[in-house]
Amino acid sequence: MKNFNKGLAIIFAAVLTLTSCTEDEAEAIPTVPTTNNVTLEFNNTFGEDAIVLGDATSAEATVNTSTEGQIHHFSELKYVISNIRLINEEDIEIHYNINDLDNGATVVNQAKEETLQYVLNNIPSATYTKIQFGLGVKSNLNTLDQEAFPIFYAAAGKNDTEMHWEWGTGYRFTKIEGFYGEDNTELSIHTGSTDDGGQGVDAYRDITLELPTNLVVGINAPKIVIKADFNTLLSGATTITLGEDNATPSIHTSVNMMQFVDNLGGNGDDNITGMFSVTSVEN
């Protein structure tokens, strides 16, 4: 496998060399496909440390310490990404199935490696400078409509995912289970929208990330490596101390939930990145 990779690398290098040397030999340029795939890779971290999940007494789990000095670690970590858009050099937005949860939304689940990479198919060949996506689901699509989006409904609702917020007939946007403090007290932080156009809260957050280097879609199927730093959960814009009387553990209430929402997804105003940043673009 290694050899094979090496072989590929040599071929790539050769192609690159060729490409760079063909400016005046137009006919030798390999045909650029009109579209190609782009992979989004999600690295869930506490700061620079990759998150390892673990139960209450796990020795392997990544333990984080909040600004307020509270240690915590997670046993479960999931969130929904939807409404993905790429913005090219000319400021034109490419919408990736933004109104189709079956083909344009995904549940990132730290416990399932395959969900940490999400492949966007058939992205038009171009050079892109920004990516936008939603943490959660926009209210107009957030209706648990199994008839319209059976695939996403099933993916979100599976027993090991439990991302249906039944009472609110919407999806859970983030689901974090874990433990905090010296006694490993349970924490259970779930977010989701309750708004119906006239009441309730909108927990969807639109994220905008500038790419550190341009994303070139064309001959190659590039990758964007996105870091989601869950240190912001307790130590973001708002410093949160977990305790009996605030948000934990509760799977239903939206009291205090919005603080977590804003810490993870920004406030949509002067913070449009939340916990996310782009580590690298691999063209």
Added chain:
Amino acid sequence: MLKTIRNISIILLLVSCNHDDSEIISYNNPELELHLPEGFPELNNSFFDNKPTKYGVELGEKLFFEKKLSADNSISCASCHIKAHAFADTHAQAIGIKGRIGFRNTPPIQNLAFVKFYNWDGNKRRLEEQPLVPIITHEEMDSSILEVIGKLKTEKEYLDLFHQAFGDEEITGNRIYNSIAQYEYTLISSNSKYDQVKRNEGTSFTESETEGYQVFQEKCITCHSTELFTDQSFRNIGFPVNPNTDEAGRARVTGNLEDVMKFRVPTLRNIEVTAPYGSFGQFVTLKELLDYLDNGVVVADNLDPILKNNENKIPLSEDEKLNLISFLKTLTDAKFLEISN
């Protein structure tokens, strides 16, 4: 896609012929004439988008009693929403499939056409958005709408009813929700002794009921106002708190700390038959509930001012309690409940 276009054109046709009854008659599914009791609050706006029709209601009623709505075909809406109990039940908390215990007390289903907020925390404002919740909730029916549709479409009786109600045999979630809501809109209770006395229909209150009505007007009517006996507001009146940490009352909808443990003021109609009382059935009898209010409630920052400014209680003498209960029993509508007096 073709179907969608066709449905849209049917809707357009309907809309454009709104004032022309002949088009509606061509479905042979007339709107039902509902008797709207005098003095009741205004209809919920959603009612006008989903007016009860002859077959819509017939279908909704059949679905309401349909056990196939649950994953193991063991319970229907009517399993918890029992007519003789004003479509509530006798359990502290609702019981779903496989004996799973739900989060809260089953609310009665009556006069919902006149209500602005549904459920204990008012999280739904359109009745049509509610039926999906019990269908998919683990502690209730634990099914899914596609599973339900899959079961229903094997039955000719349902295909015929959907055709009669909606113009073709297609079974969709929205048609299921709409027809159940249409049936529920027809469940109007306005024939209690109280109503008959108010309408001068030849009955009158006993002495105890009269005195109870007096107490009610002095000590209850601020919250339990209007002919529905609720002002439809959300209040924390300091009832014992649900130990389930999922409970936050109205705050789970609004996210506001000042709404913690506030609940929708419940109607008092048919209260005699909807025991136990409270969001998770804290009180077995009305007497227990009144004793609690008299003795003093759980104090909270957002405790309702009416209690807070009154030493956290609603003081009631024993006589007042008994008379009040006599009055509350005049709100029982035997005809609606289909029970004998």
